[in-house]
Amino acid sequence: MEPFLYAHQNRGKIIWMSQNTNMLPTTPAIAEAVLAAVQQREYNLYPYKGGVFGLPEALKEDLVAPDYDVLLTNGGIEALYILTRALLERGDEVVASDPSFLPIHHQVSLSNAKTIEMPIYSKPWKMTPDRVNEAITKKTKMILLIDPLNPLGSGYSKDEVRAISEIAMDNDLYLLDDITYRDFADEHHVTSEFYPEKSILVYSFSKNCGLAGMRIGGLLAEPKLMESFLKYNTNVLSVNVLAQRAALAALQTKREWISTVVGTCRRNQATIKEAVERCPGAFLPVYPSYTNMFIIDVGNTGAEPERIQEKLLLEHSIFLRAGNYVSKRFGGRFVRASFSIPEEQCQKFAKAFPQVMAELSG
Numbered sequence: 282m283e284p285f286l287y288a289h290q291n292r293g294k295i296i297w298m299s300q301n302t303n304m305l306p307t308t309p310a311i312a313e314a315v316l317a318a319v320q321q322r323e324y325n326l327y328p329y330k331g332g333v334f335g336l337p338e339a340l341k342e343d344l345v346a347p348d349y350d351v352l353l354t355n356g357g358i359e360a361l362y363i364l365t366r367a368l369l370e371r372g373d374e375v376v377a378s379d380p381s382f383l384p385i386h387h388q389v390s391l392s393n394a395k396t397i398e399m400p401i402y403s404k405p406w407k408m409t410p411d412r413v414n415e416a417i418t419k420k421t422k423m424i425l426l427i428d429p430l431n432p433l434g435s436g437y438s439k440d441e442v443r444a445i446s447e448i449a450m451d452n453d454l455y456l457l458d459d460i461t462y463r464d465f466a467d468e469h470h471v472t473s474e475f476y477p478e479k480s481i482l483v484y485s486f487s488k489n490c491g492l493a494g495m496r497i498g499g500l501l502a503e504p505k506l507m508e509s510f511l512k513y514n515t516n517v518l519s520v521n522v523l524a525q526r527a528a529l530a531a532l533q534t535k536r537e538w539i540s541t542v543v544g545t546c547r548r549n550q551a552t553i554k555e556a557v558e559r560c561p562g563a564f565l566p567v568y569p570s571y572t573n574m575f576i577i578d579v580g581n582t583g584a585e586p587e588r589i590q591e592k593l594l595l596e597h598s599i600f601l602r603a604g605n606y607v608s609k610r611f612g613g614r615f616v617r618a619s620f621s622i623p624e625e626q627c628q629k630f631a632k633a634f635p636q637v638m639a640e641l642s643g
Contacts, residue, residue: 284590284594284600287594287595288594288600291598294598296599297600297619298601298619298630299600299619301487301572301619302488302491303487303489303493304622304626305545305546305621305623306541307490307531307539307542308531308534308537311490311491311492311527314529314530315523315530317526318523323522323523326522330516330517330518332353332519332525333525333526336353336525336528336529336532339532339533340484340501340532341501344471344482346473348477349482349502349507350507351501352507352510352516354516355516356496356497357483357499358388360483361385361459361483362513363500364457364483364502365391365392367509367510367513368423369392372393373395373420373422373423374394374397374422375396375423375424375425375457376421376424376425377397377399378400378401378407378425378430379398379399380401380430380432380576380611380612381425381607381608382459382607383607385425385427395420396425399412405435406433406567407433408445409441417452422454424449424455425457425459426445426458426459427461428458428463429570429571429572430572431572432617433570433575433576434569434571434572434574435567436466436571437470438468442471442472442475443474443475446472446475446480449476449479449480450475450476450478450479453479456472456481457481458473458480458482458483459483460482460484461483461489463489464488464489464539465546465571465572466571467571481500483499484499486498488572488573488621489531490528490531490532490535492524492531495521495523495524497525497528542621545621545623549621549624549627552627552628552630553575553618553620553630553634555631556630556631556635557634560634560639561582562581563577563579563582564577565578566578566615573619574618574619574620575618576615576616577616577617577618579638580615582642583641584638584641585641586614586615586616587605589616589638589641590603592640593630593634597629599630599633599634601616601618603616603617604616604617
């Protein structure tokens with residue numbers, strides 16, 4: 282059976298470690314805001330096209346981008362579709378990494394542009410400014426920076442972000458800054474701090490705020506650049522009003538609960554690390570992770586990632602992801618496991634994973 286079909290059909294008993302969703306408690310204010318909007322039947326009206334009052338402002342404040350315009354989207358994926366269609370043309374190239382979040386690469390291809398996938402599956406497990414600079418050609422139109430990086434969990438320092446921003450500026454390139462996991466990092470810097478003119482920030486409420494099912498995200502850019510995106514914006518009547526109310530409540534209260542979420546994630550990382558160390562040949566390329574996931578390399582164990590995924594799901598009700606979703610070149614070497622789950626669920630993974638590895642390893 283297709284794994285996502287099985288997982289959704291058995292959702293109540295599945296430990297969900299496959300999509301980096303945040304399954305941890307955040308704040309009751311989110312549910313309260315949604316229920317209040319339902320009780321007031323706010324859903325009878327189309328939302329104001331600029332978003333519910335206060336949400337764009339809260340998003341700009343969260344990112345320290347007061348001079349940027351905000352476009353609310355149906356998740357970060359739609360933001361990526363809008364900006365790639367607006368900015369890329371046939372023959373353009375986008376410098377990116379491998380592993381990466383491959384759905385972005387697919388969005389690039391819809392504009393008949395090409396993603397130049399820089400192999401980073403070795404130390405330091407991320408793009409470096411020198412390698413980014415070397416990858417630029419006359420066809421390069423954009424640099425894709427995913428910071429922190431899905432799926433490896435690597436983070437970029439302030440100096441690295443500044444250096445990549447300066448490379449984009451010196452070559453008059455667009456700089457796509459996917460900041461989905463920024464709240465899980467010890468330190469994070471947006472590229473707009475160094476290159477506001479052509480930096481584009483893509484925001485998601487799915488991971489940090491636990492709103493994946495609400496499908497709400499945002500696109501932030503300098504006002505003149507934002508104008509160029511609007512011809513591909515299908516949300517002329519804005520996005521789901523209940524999702525907007527949830528997002529606003531999450532941003533307004535985030536300082537009260539985000540440290541608790543991150544703290545649980547860090548403890549879960551340590552639990553998973555201990556389990557991986559009990560599996561001969563397996564290891565974590567990046568530890569600690571500055572996202573809510575990391576890669577478990579199983580390339581020297583003899584166990585195939587797809588079989589690990591299947592066995593954990595069907596026999597232990599634990600759903601993690603085989604690596605081919607985030608890398609065609611290296612995906613046969615690893616599984617991706619997210620850990621923004623309750624600690625008791627992580628303990629169940631820690632018990633099951635070494636058992637599965639012992640059964641599958643050659």
